[in-house]
Amino acid sequence: DQQVKQNSPSLSVQEGRISILNCDYTNSMFDYFLWYKKYPAEGPTFLISISSIKDKNEDGRFTVFLNKSAKHLSLHIMPSQPGDSAVYFCAALTSGTYKYIFGTGTRLKVLA
Amino acid sequence: DTAVSQTPKYLVTQMGNDKSIKCEQNLGHDTMYWYKQDSKKFLKIMFSYNNKELIINETVPNRFSPKSPDKAHLNLHINSLELGDSAVYFCASSPTGRAYNEQFFGPGTRLTVL
Numbered sequence: 001d002q003q004v005k006q007n008s009p010s011l012s013v014q015e016g017r018i019s020i021l022n023c024d025y026t027n028s029m030f031d032y033f034l035w036y037k038k039y040p041a042e043g044p045t046f047l048i049s050i051s052s053i054k055d056k057n058e059d060g061r062f063t064v065f066l067n068k069s070a071k072h073l074s075l076h077i078m079p080s081q082p083g084d085s086a087v088y089f090c091a092a093l094t095s096g097t098y099k100y101i102f103g104t105g106t107r108l109k110v111l112a
Numbered sequence: 113d114t115a116v117s118q119t120p121k122y123l124v125t126q127m128g129n130d131k132s133i134k135c136e137q138n139l140g141h142d143t144m145y146w147y148k149q150d151s152k153k154f155l156k157i158m159f160s161y162n163n164k165e166l167i168i169n170e171t172v173p174n175r176f177s178p179k180s181p182d183k184a185h186l187n188l189h190i191n192s193l194e195l196g197d198s199a200v201y202f203c204a205s206s207p208t209g210r211a212y213n214e215q216f217f218g219p220g221t222r223l224t225v226l
Contacts (some may be wrong), residue, residue: 043204043218043219044202044215045217046215079166087153090156098143098160098162098167098206098213099160101157102154102156
């Protein structure tokens with residue numbers, strides 16, 4: 001029973017264009033969402049997060065959108081750069097717990 | 113000045129052996145975690161300790177035993193290794209005191225059981 005899903009295993013985007021990575025969840029108790037970026041042979045690194053009281057959070061080229069009614073969040077990277085090529089994981093958490101639930105990841109390839 | 117470190121980075125061993133993976137964080141965090149990333153790349157939480165106390169213990173075979181000698185260390189001991197234990201194991205830590213926290217991950221330990 002996968003509570004956090006990333007249905008696109010991979011995505012290719014031209015440099016300078018927008019990358020949109022999607023994530024769906026099923027548990028309505030989740031109230032905090034995070035995106036992590038992972039390069040090969042390294043651990044995931046935190047990118048950006050959003051709490052359920054917001055519908056948008058922005059940090060430089062990265063913006064996360066949350067649609068609670070659809071139980072959907074997305075990560076926008078604009079403009080995309082070749083160094084953004086990595087696997088992106090979304091994760092969800094219920095406040096007061098320490099149990100982060102991760103999606104299966106989307107491999108982003110930014111083409112120069 | 114690595115924030116979360118794991119040793120070893122690679123571990124190749126035979127079925128039936130017992131092995132340990134060590135994790136240390138120098139971030140002053142109170143909470144530490146072990147995750148398993150299997151062949152399908154699914155990152156699944158196994159254990160979490162807060163101030164040396166076990167707070168999350170997922171459905172993991174009891175061949176796996178975490179040990180936290182102090183809040184900067186969380187080691188993972190695995191008895192009687194099986195082929196299905198082959199995976200990448202990630203240690204992570206996070207601060208407490210807030211409702212929400214991001215986690216800081218180690219580089220992973222790739223375990224191969226032959």
